[in-house]
Amino acid sequence: MPMTRLLPPPAPGADAALPAATPSAQTLTLLAQRRSTTARLMTGPGPDAQQRDALLRLAARTPDHGKLFPWRFITFEGEARARFGDILEARLRDLEPEAPPERFELERNRFTRAPLVIAVISDVTENHKIPEWEQILSAGAVCQTLLVAASAMGFAAQWLTEWYAYDRIARAALGLASGERVAGFIYIGTAAENPAERPRKPPRVSAWGG
């Protein structure tokens, strides 16, 4: 269990005056040290219902140009995770009937790797004055906010797409409309093993104008 069970403050009311940005050493530390934990190394517990709802509320505060809210969420918890795994296993049987038994087991257990999986679905309004690119970027930012918020609650998280984000049958099982796309499956749980830092390149920066 994360050592302290932290919840964010309630959502500010409409038009509420908000405090100016305040320095936060904890936030800076989180941003400097946050790493994904591979879903394979996740265990329970995951967020409880209150924490899950808080994560979704925080993620939905992501900037979006035009207030289109161009994303939605699908949550997978409890037994629903195994049911979705059964669909993935059946799909593999159609696509690769000769695959080795461990592949079928992997598909069956995909979503039970973590106690909570949140699918972030990009839902673009086409032919709108807000470019589709900007709407898609907003869905990506939602995924990153979920990673950061989960981390701030003391949970491990990973942003995955894997093959089933792009598969026709898996998309149908998710109930995606034709214009909708999976921005990410955010796996959230507790790290069985803490991750080590990974290689990172320094940011590529150029100062315009020399």
Ligand SMILES: Cc1cc2nc3c(=O)[nH]c(=O)nc-3n(C[C@H](O)[C@H](O)[C@H](O)COP(=O)(O)O)c2cc1C
């Ligand atoms: C859109 C997106 C999709 C990703 N899909 C996968 C994936 O399918 N499989 C995988 O191993 N990593 C995937 N990753 C990478 C991991 O989420 C993660 O970024 C990486 O393991 C290290 O990230 P960290 O810097 O947060 O530790 C994806 C990342 C993004 C942004």
